[in-house]
Amino acid sequence: xxxxxxxxxxxxxxxxxxxxxxxxxxxxxxxxxxxxxxxxxxxxxxxxxxxxxxxxxxxxxxxxxxxxxxxxxxxxxxxxxxxxxxxxxxxxxxxxxxxxxxxxxxxxxxxxxxxxxxxxxxxxxxxxxxxxxxxxxxxxxxxxxxxxxxxxxxxxxxxxxxxxxxxxxxxxxxxxxxxxxxxxxxxxxxxxxxxxxxxxxxxxxxxxxxxxxxxxxxxxxxxxxxxxxxxxxxxxxxxxxxxxxxxxxxxxxxxxxxxxxxxxxxxxxxxxxxxxxxxxxxxxxxxxxxxxxxxxxxxxxxxxxxxxxxxxxxxxxx
Numbered sequence: 094x095x096x097x098x099x100x101x102x103x104x105x106x107x108x109x110x111x112x113x114x115x116x117x118x119x120x121x122x123x124x125x126x127x128x129x130x131x132x133x134x135x136x137x138x139x140x141x142x143x144x145x146x147x148x149x150x151x152x153x154x155x156x157x158x159x160x161x162x163x164x165x166x167x168x169x170x171x172x173x174x175x176x177x178x179x180x181x182x183x184x185x186x187x188x189x190x191x192x193x194x195x196x197x198x199x200x201x202x203x204x205x206x207x208x209x210x211x212x213x214x215x216x217x218x219x220x221x222x223x224x225x226x227x228x229x230x231x232x233x234x235x236x237x238x239x240x241x242x243x244x245x246x247x248x249x250x251x252x253x254x255x256x257x258x259x260x261x262x263x264x265x266x267x268x269x270x271x272x273x274x275x276x277x278x279x280x281x282x283x284x285x286x287x288x289x290x291x292x293x294x295x296x297x298x299x300x301x302x303x304x305x306x307x308x309x310x311x312x313x314x315x316x317x318x319x320x321x322x323x324x325x326x327x328x329x330x331x332x333x334x335x336x337x338x339x340x341x342x343x344x345x346x347x348x349x350x351x352x353x354x355x356x357x358x359x360x361x362x363x364x365x366x367x368x369x370x371x372x373x374x375x376x377x378x379x380x381x382x383x384x385x386x387x388x389x390x391x392x393x394x395x396x397x398x399x400x401x402x403x404x405x406x407x408x409x410x411x
Contacts, residue, residue, distance in 0.1 A: 095341035102303035106334035108327060110148075112155040114301060116294045116326070120283055121148060127281040128156035128254055132165055132220050135248040136278035137241050140265075141256040143283030146327030149256045150224055152283070156254075157222070165218035165252070173229045180233055188219070206243050209250035219251055226257035231269065238273040285324030291315065294326060295333060309337070313350040321353070321362040332356055 096104065105114070115121065124141055131139030143149045150171070157167055168187030175183065177198070185195035188208060194201040212219050221240065223229065229237070243250045255261070265274045286294060292315050296306040310318075314336070322328035335356045340348040357364075 095337050096302075098341045099309055099337060099346065100304050101299070104334065105298040105302035105304065106330040106337070108330055110151040110154050112151060112158060114298050115148070115151050115155055116286075116290070116297055118286065118290050118293075120281075121152060124152050124281040124283055125155055125159075127279050128152060129159045129162070131254055131279050132156060132159070132162045132167065132252055133218060134279075135218070135250075135252060137249045138237075138253045138255060138273075138277045139279035139281075140262075140277050141254065141281055141283070142259055142262050143256075144285065144325065145258055146325040147283040147285065148326050149283060153222055153224055153254065153256055162220070164216075165220050166212065167220040167222060169222045169224070171224040173223050173225060173233065175233065177232060177236060180236060184221075187221075202243075206250075209243055210245070213245060213248070213250050220254065221251060222254040222256070224256045226255040227261040227264070228257075229255075229261075231264075234264075234270060234273055238276060241276045286319070286326060286329070287324065288316065288319045291319040291322070291324060291329060294329060298330075307347075309347050310353075311347050311349050314348050314353045317350050317353045317357070320364065321357040328362065331360065332362065335360070 094104075096102065107114075117125070124143075128139060128141060130136070141149055141152065153169070156162060157169065166188065168184070170183060170187075173180075181198045181201050182195045184205065185191070185201050188205060190201060190204045190208070194204045209219050221237075223237070237253060237255070240251055240253065241249060264270060265277075295310065295315060295318070299306040299309055310333070318329055318332050318336075322332055332353060336348045336353050339352050339356055340346060343352065345352060
């Protein structure tokens with residue numbers, strides 16, 4: 094719609110979890126490394142916690158594309174609001190078990206254990222990744238815990254990754270789930286972006302889409318995007334995409350603060366305290382929000398387009 098107007102090959106702020114657009118802040122890099130190790134290290138359960146929209150799903154997809162996951166049979170579940178019977182059916186289908194396994198938990202566990210042992214003997218991994226894990230019922234969390242009991246004398250046979258919002262971490266502190274919490278071998282967390290990271294996020298996505306962020310948004314517009322989005326990447330994308338649509342309609346280039354404010358008001362993204370810039374102390378100079386060179390899009394925190402991993406994941410790999 095607005096791509097030609099802004100000199101873009103594609104829309105830079107789509108809401109799909111495309112690893113091509115992954116911004117590797119230090120926290121995102123740590124999370125990706127943790128999940129990659131969790132997929133390859135037979136550590137039991139790896140836990141990824143983050144607020145809605147901070148990039149958990151994108152990190153999971155990037156981990157599934159990593160070299161460490163290539164030899165894994167990885168089964169990905171992104172809608173875990175299931176009954177126990179439905180969960181058994183999902184495991185049977187995902188791991189290629191028999192039709193009888195889909196109908197019987199006992200048969201499912203027997204076949205799953207046999208399959209995992211065979212893969213272990215062949216030096217191959219298997220993994221279960223559950224996104225939106227805060228939606229798991231206590232009953233299914235217990236089923237997940239029991240899956241960690243499938244092990245050899247020395248190693249776990251099934252790697253499990255749970256990615257969820259902070260309420261999952263709160264639930265894991267409940268005494269009834271203490272056995273599951275004790276089986277978490279790896280843990281990492283994502284947090285909202287800083288002002289500089291918000292600038293880098295916008296600059297990198299625009300560059301990947303074929304444009305130059307300096308010609309698309311003013312520094313004041315970026316500041317306001319960060320304020321109203323609270324540093325949440327998904328919300329940043331919503332604001333920026335709609336600001337580009339509005340700017341296109343108004344024949345405005347670059348998008349200024351007034352356009353961003355109009356979009357935020359339409360979406361009811363309320364102003365935070367210190368609308369101008371809460372990340373700066375009084376009298377502190379305005380940071381260089383967007384790259385000022387013509388090379389690869391880099392930010393003050395050293396994020397470049399090379400850190401945005403290519404490709405997309407379909408959800409089930411072998």
